[in-house]
Amino acid sequence: MSIAIEEARAAGARGEVPVGCVVVRDGTIVARAGNRTIADHDPTAHAELIAIRAAASTLGSERLTDCDLYVTLEPCAMCAAAMSFARIRRLYFGAADAKGGAVEHGVCFFAAPTCHHRPEVYGGINESECGELLKSFFQARR
Amino acid sequence: MSIAIEEARAAGARGEVPVGCVVVRDGTIVARAGNRTIADHDPTAHAELIAIRAAASTLGSERLTDCDLYVTLEPCAMCAAAMSFARIRRLYFGAADAKGGAVEHGVCFFAAPTCHHRPEVYGGINESECGELLKSFFQARR
Numbered sequence: 001m002s003i004a005i006e007e008a009r010a011a012g013a014r015g016e017v018p019v020g021c022v023v024v025r026d027g028t029i030v031a032r033a034g035n036r037t038i039a040d041h042d043p044t045a046h047a048e049l050i051a052i053r054a055a056a057s058t059l060g061s062e063r064l065t066d067c068d069l070y071v072t073l074e075p076c077a078m079c080a081a082a083m084s085f086a087r088i089r090r091l092y093f094g095a096a097d098a099k100g101g102a103v104e105h106g107v108c109f110f111a112a113p114t115c116h117h118r119p120e121v122y123g124g125i126n127e128s129e130c131g132e133l134l135k136s137f138f139q140a141r142r
Numbered sequence: 143m144s145i146a147i148e149e150a151r152a153a154g155a156r157g158e159v160p161v162g163c164v165v166v167r168d169g170t171i172v173a174r175a176g177n178r179t180i181a182d183h184d185p186t187a188h189a190e191l192i193a194i195r196a197a198a199s200t201l202g203s204e205r206l207t208d209c210d211l212y213v214t215l216e217p218c219a220m221c222a223a224a225m226s227f228a229r230i231r232r233l234y235f236g237a238a239d240a241k242g243g244a245v246e247h248g249v250c251f252f253a254a255p256t257c258h259h260r261p262e263v264y265g266g267i268n269e270s271e272c273g274e275l276l277k278s279f280f281q282a283r284r
Contacts, residue, residue, distance in 0.1 A: 037204050037227075038204065040199075040204075041198050041199060041201075041202050041203055041204050042195055042198050042199065042204060043194065043198055043204040043205070043206075043224060043227040043228040043229075044186070044191055044194060044195055044224050044227070044228075045204075049186055052185065052186060053184055053186055056183050056184050056185055057182075057183060057184065059183075060183050061183055062179050062180065062182075062183050062184060062185040062187075063185070064185075076223055076256075077219045077220070077222070077223035077244070077249065077251055077254075077256075077257075078219070078220045078221075078223035078224050078227065079220075080219070081218055081219040081220035081223070081244075082185060082186050082220050085179075085185040085186070085220065086185040086186075087185075099256065100256055100258070101256065102219075102223075102249075102256065105256060106254050106255065106256030106257075107219065107244075107249035107250075107251060107254045107256065108249075109219055109249060112219075112248050112249045113248065114218075114219075114241065114242055114243065114244065114247060114248030114249065115219075115248075116242070
């Protein structure tokens with residue numbers, strides 16, 4: 001998670017919402033990314049989606065069966081569904097997101113009957129540090 | 143929708159699930175795509191996500207404010223959320239998807255309080271033709 005936090009800091013320094021993500025397999029980092037929606041003019045360029053795409057490309061498979069994903073913020077519906085399609089094994093996330101989250105909030109995607117693969121989920125990892133990054137980013141923008 | 147159906151047919155011919163998508167602005171096609179999850183080793187390469195990314199890249203903006211999206215199948219949660227982030231104006235879809243859909247089925251994403259932009263939605267456009275493509279694709283695979 002400390003590397004996901006590094007990615008989040010780097011994203012914030014670029015003026016992006018500070019969220020970072022790492023995909024790990026067998027103790028090795030397969031992909032790491034921060035948000036890039038503004039830089040890439042890409043509404044889908046959340047840290048998780050970029051990292052999942054990069055990991056799948058690196059591993060040459062659309063299924064990341066033995067991979068775990070670390071992200072500093074509770075994933076949205078887009079990213080949660082992408083994790084399900086990618087067969088992510090375990091999801092570790094930092095701060096909860098009552099406004100846009102889709103794991104413990106909103107549509108609670110992994111609990112839906114139309115979700116056909118559910119990772120094991122561990123929330124609240126380095127929660128205060130992950131949340132503080134977001135809080136200070138949005139405070140500075142006001 | 144006829145061009146989305148062309149894209150779906152082309153995807154099916156490549157061995158992908160036959161779903162196609164078109165993004166239109168001011169009566170002009172900005173992007174068109176079919177599913178490419180297998181070819182690209184990319185679990186996120188649904189027709190809609192590819193078309194949204196291509197349209198945003200072409201228009202140089204992460205917001206597709208005046209754009210309408212046509213897709214042959216009811217979008218999943220990943221694609222519905224991506225449409226919301228992209229500020230798609232109107233969504234026209236073909237066949238309903240009770241198993242994986244997230245517009246009229248499953249998490250009904252656009253109705254969730256954590257969805258902050260909802261397109262106007264028109265379902266059932268060329269429904270039988272769109273559905274028939276999928277049905278014959280999966281029948282042939284059995």
